[in-house]
Amino acid sequence: MKILIVNTSERTGGAAVAANRLMKALNNSGVKAKMLVRDKESDTLTVAQLPKSPMKRWHFLWERLVVFCHLHFSKQHLFEIDIANAGTDITNMREFQEADIIHLHWINQGMLSLNSIRKILRSGKPVVWTMHDIWPATGICHYTRGCGYFKTACKQCQLLPGGGSANDLSTAIWNQKQKLLSEHHISFVACSKWLEGEAKKSALLQGQHICSVPNPIDTHIYHPEDKQQARQRLELPTDKRIILFVSQRVTDDRKGMAYFTDAINRLAEQHPEARENMVIAILGGHAEDVAPQLALPVYPLGYVNDEKRIVDVYNAADVFVLPSLEDNLPNTIMEAMACGVPCVGFRVGGIPEMIDHQKNGYVARFRDADDLATGINWVLSNTDYAQLSQQAVHQVNMSYSQRSVASRYIEVYNQAMAYKHYKI
Structure with a gap:
């Protein structure tokens, strides 16, 4: 069985990381898998x-220009909308022709x-199409922000000026997707049970096969290491409790920095000793922009691509906090847990599937900064912290290991091939 994994980027972004890890997991399980990307970032032979x-750049620019025009030349929401009006035909490529699936x-x-x-x-x-967000099941958005039109037909899109109209851009792209999907079968895979449930509500995917399989992680790379040594390598305090926040762009509203800031400031106010024995480490771009807003000392680590350094960052932390307002199955929570770090997040999306409340972390009430602060303090003051850490590692080994995820995807591939053979 030969699998061709198609993704826009090789390494940049959560979907790219997950797709790359899946390729390695499949190859380690005896399945021949390759990646095909637009943006190649390594010399890996299994990535084409x-x-x-020059058309590759033009495809990107043309789509952005069309979206920009529909936004009445505003940059707001410019990268939250995708219309897939331009792209490359890959069917003539050798990698495509050699693939079985x-x-x-x-692929945006x-x-x-x-x-x-x-x-x-x-x-x-x-x-097979792995959904890293809801875009395949909507007209133009990657996250619905509570909008329910995708359950019937997209219209009046809140991302468009004035809240869109009854026959706006979202409707036009919805109709194109609907025609495409009415003619063909695709095996859709959601990365979380939550997203599977959302996808099954979509009128666009009615009649399509939808299941959920989590993203994999390489536990040979992400695993617990000596905390003090990790801190020394990163030049972080060795005598403080470290609260970690990670995001590719920490100012992304969806990742909940505003709630994180509020929770930290409440924690410092309710527990004055925290100012002396706790610090914050922030991994991601624009960390310096938010540091002055936080009531505890901040160590901005910037954007890091080196995987060994990223593993050090997780191992240096005592608790990882990700108050996302909408998320699927965050790689960051999986990575932190694999390194034995208890996590705190809101009860939203796939996060409650990852964090077992008060067993390997804390699931706070949605958009409740006070409960988020309670969760952070609960983890840091827990008398059985070592047990929390062990449970976090156990959760990853049981649910997200390469072998576990690869075997589930092999089942999906076999079912997809059997369906195609049956239809023929």
Whole structure:
């Protein structure tokens, strides 16, 4: 069985990280898997790149320009909308022709167009599509922000000026997707049970097969290490409790920095001793922008690509906090838990599937900064912290290990091939 995993980027972004890890997990399980990407960032032989062409850049720019026009030339929401009006035809590539199954992941921003996907489906090869967000099941958005129109038909999109209209851009793209999906079968895989449930509500995916399989993680790389040595390598305090926040861009509203800031300030107010024995480490871009707002000392670590250093960051922490307002199955929580770090997050999306409340972390009430502060303090003051840490590692080994996830995907591939054979 030969699998071609298709993703816009090789390494940048959560979907890219997950797709790359899946490729390695499949290869380690005896399945031949390759990645096809637009943005190749390594010399890995199992990762192929789209042919060199000025059109690759144009596909991205053309889509952004069309979206920009529909936003009345405002940059607000510019990168929250994707319409897949431009992309590359990959069906003539050797990697595509040699594959038994085409496995789509995050293919936006000029990687594949809806027409490109139609050509893939018309090739007759079974197609599996892993949903890293809700975009495949909506008109144009990656996160619904509570909007329920995708359950019937997208319209009046809140991302468009004035809240859109009854026949706006979201409606137009919805209709294109609906025509595409009505003609073809795709095996959709959500990364969490929560997203599976949301996808099954979509009128767009009615009649399609939908299941959930979590992202994998390499526990040979992400595992507990000596905390003091990790802190010394990062030049972090060795005598303080460290609260960690991680995001590619920490100012992203969806990641909940405003609630994190509020929770930390409440924690410092309710427990004055925290100012003396706790500090915050922030991994991600724009960390310096938020540091002055926090009541505890902050160590901005910036954006880091080096995996060994990232593992050090997790191992240096005593608690990891991710107050996302909408999320699927965050790689960051999985990485922290694999390193034995208890996590705190809101009860939203796939987060409650990862964190067992008061067993390996704390699940706070949604958008409740006071409960978030309670959760952080509960972890840091827990008399059986070692047990929390062990339970976090156990959860990852049981649910997200390479072997566990690869075996579940192999089942999905076999079912997709059997369905295609049955239809023929």
